[in-house]
Amino acid sequence: MIPILALLASFGASVLSGAEAGASLPHAPAAVCTDGSSYYAFELVTTKNIPGTGLATGAVEASVAATSPFSVQLSADGSYAYDLHVSLDRMNVPREGQLVAWVTTPDIDQIVRMSALDEHLRASGRVDWNKYIVVITLEASDDPDQEIWTGPIVMRGMSRSGMMHTMVGHGALQQENCAAFGYGN
Template identity: 35%
Template sequence: MSQSTSVIGAAAVFAVALGTLVAGEARAAGPTGACLLTPEVVRLSGTQSAPGSRGSMTLTQPGSPFEITVDEGGFQTFDIEIQVEQMRKRRGAVYVAWAAKPELDEWVQLGTLGEDNRLAGRVAWNQFLIFVSEEASADVERWQGPIMLTGLSPSGRLHTMAGHGPFEAMNCQLYY
């Protein structure tokens, strides 16, 4: 067998494998043809104001023919479903979910938890925090009450090693 024949054979095997993969994605995509990434489940942890509280947020990618949806600024867009499994609630209080950039210089209110302790929203930041605050009213522009639950986007866990371990003499804040 010549070298060109084996290259053509390898290309044919690759084409069949690629065709199978693409066909499999098309079947999994549903009627719109948009492929969604696997949902990411992130734990929400109770703070000192709500010890023992816990919940989760499920991040999914909104449908798109390009698999990843971005907003007009180029930030990846996530649909978020928040579910609180356990949290002591105070009578008359409203529990508001927020998303914020890690520096807390920008934030958005996602809404209030429903009777079923769930909330759905959308965030378009590459790295973000999610937190739930206890408020007297849902009509607040910025959280005022205690933070009850917190969580961090998967990309928010990326961090430089400057300032840690063998690099403790370096200030990691210089790298942000």
């Protein structure tokens, strides 16, 4: 066995004492390793606008690993390139029209058509935005050249990064001068 205590001691005695002292905060027990993309997965929520979709559930798995020679895949501007896998459940598929998955920015100023959902209500695609919304719409047909949805929104969901929220003007940081951070005067 390697004399790890000696090693630790050589790095600094306080490191050793810290490790021995135990924790004041509990830490999660080691879990069985899982597919890492599940952390960035998020839920799709039904709009209940289409008959047969009121109880529908959906999920999007997002992975940054993909096929890059590096451990993460980035776009030219440094945004993550996410491989997205959409799956819907508990839905009566409308008899007419085609369910299509789209990705849009939070400001909905850019839209990318992912793909039509297959017979298993699955779709895949890639997006290189850090914050985005996945939208499922009911289109008249499967048109790969369509640039923007025209049908009603069936489901939608925000990427996990949407959980980042502004702390301006509220909470523990309300004493900060918002103007200094570019908010109003």
